[in-house]
Amino acid sequence: MPEWNWTQIAKHDSLTEGPAWDGSGLLYNECSASTTFRWDSKTDESTVWRNNTGAANGMTFDRQGQLFVCEGNAHRITKVDTANPNADPMVVSDSYNGDGMNWPNDLAVDSRGRIYFSDPNYTGGPNNLEHESVYMAEHTFGGNWNTIRVTFDTHKPNGVLLSIDQKTLYVADTSNVPAEPRRLLAYPVNDDGTLGDSQVLHDFGKGRSIDGMTLTTAGTIIATAGSSKAGPGPMLYEFESSGRVVRTHPTPADSPTNCTFGGSSLGTLFVTFAGGEVYRVDGTGHTGHLAFPQRRF
Secondary structure, three states: OOOOEEEEEEEOOOOEEEEEEOOOEEEEEEHHHOEEEEEEOOOOEEEEEEEOOOOEEEEEEOOOOOEEEEEOOOOEEEEEOOOOOOOOOEEEEOEEOOEEOOOOOOEEEOOOOOEEEEOOOOOOOOOOOOOOOEEEEEEOOOOOEEEEEOOOOOOOEEEEEEOOOOOEEEEEEEOOOOOOOEEEEEEEEOOOOOEOOOEEEEEOOOOOOOOOEEEEOOOOEEEEEEEOOEEEEEEEEEEOOOOOEEEEEEOOOOOEEEEEEEOOOOOEEEEEEOOOEEEEEEOOOOOEOOOOOOOOO
16 A cells, blocks of 8 residues: 655645545535635646535535535525525424424435435534434425434444445534544444444544544545644544554644545545645545546546
8 A cells, every 4th residue: 555645735724624636626615714626637726616505514416416505504404506505595494393403514425315414413512403413305395305313322423424325424423522422333224214223433532532424435444643742643534344453644733633535536535624724635546436427547
């Protein structure tokens, strides 16, 4: 396996998150600035793509190329028109049982169009809901959306990721409370989209747990975790589906937040960081597994 070579492609004033490859460029968020940027692979420059994002965090495309976004400060999941990103987005979910969501953080979409999203609270203020859980939003008759709670054992769920066969949902339970666990969980996905009992794949102890994750075509989980404050430091982990750590890669900046693959053959890894950095890694030895776009050789 080759050594990873890191190239910084952007630097912002505050935390970047939600990298999503659109086929020829990388969309990503500067959360506190409520701005989505787009890095163009041809010009190697980042420009503002969307404003007033509601402190958007996680983003993902479905198989049809529709872009879904976690708008943390707006407490909702939206679908953004990629042809007109500053138009009012369509609201997918903004409440559960009549109460507003906490701060939606990350999401994954299955082949049926069901959206799984995490809803933690990292603000230090009171929750809107009494729990911090993962939800599933699904289409109902007439084109509306229904939001269902699917986890009941999470403390502060963050990154979410579906396995290649979509039979497992991986969830990073990433608390910042010392007494609470920091772990990677795996849930079996039932036919109706609900989840079975979780299995702990990895326990990070007192170190910083996983923030965001992406998947390779071999089913390897690439996860951002760690910081300079505790544990072995900031790095990207490669996990087998069993939770076994295959290898780790130290990062050039502190506290990596999320990652995704891109490039024409989906062989380039893009990583965002808490300090506002955005890096790319060419020649990782992996090919990304993305719902959209398909690989081009």
